[in-house]
Amino acid sequence: MKETEKSIFGEQYRVVAVERDRLLVRGILSGAVLTIISTELASPLTPEDYPLGKLIALTDPSTAPLN
Incomplete structure (x- = not known):
């Protein structure tokens, strides 16, 4: 399955809040x-670990190599 342009994995994100979980x-x-x-x-x-404003990208776990 191809990743679309609107995929959550095709965008970068800024941390806006951090809680324990x-x-x-x-x-x-x-x-x-x-x-x-x-x-x-x-x-x-x-x-x-995740300061407010930190820029992050999400990784699609379905594309990770199998162990």
Whole structure:
């Protein structure tokens, strides 16, 4: 399946909020706000790792090589 231009993986995002298990990011071009929920409660998300305004890109896990 081909990635479309409107894919969430084709845009960059800025961090707008960080909670223990959630990262809120806003798309640079679309303005869409996404909530990324971490399932790794033993490793909480921190503002030190994701400072407000940090530019990030999302990676499509379906394209990652298999182990």
